[in-house]
Amino acid sequence: MGCIMMRVISAMVKIGLASLITGAVLSALNLSAAELLAEIGLTPDRVLAALQEGAAWAIPNIVLGSLVIVPIWFVTYLLRPPRN
Numbered sequence: 001m002g003c004i005m006m007r008v009i010s011a012m013v014k015i016g017l018a019s020l021i022t023g024a025v026l027s028a029l030n031l032s033a034a035e036l037l038a039e040i041g042l043t044p045d046r047v048l049a050a051l052q053e054g055a056a057w058a059i060p061n062i063v064l065g066s067l068v069i070v071p072i073w074f075v076t077y078l079l080r081p082p083r084n
Helices: 001-029 033-039 044-079
Strands: none
Touching: 033 044
């Protein structure tokens, strides 16, 4: 399980560094997020509204699903044979 966690952390660090470098290059080219969004027909307000709508949909579904998944996982964890 530790190996998987290290891979996830490694991937997150790589994505963060790639985003930082890309942002620095775009900033050096005098490009902003608002300008890039305007090029594809979006505004920062519309993006924020879409993120809020997505969260408003996702969070209740995550909670509802966890009400089923977490007890099943817990029972499975308790009934699993002991490791060496």
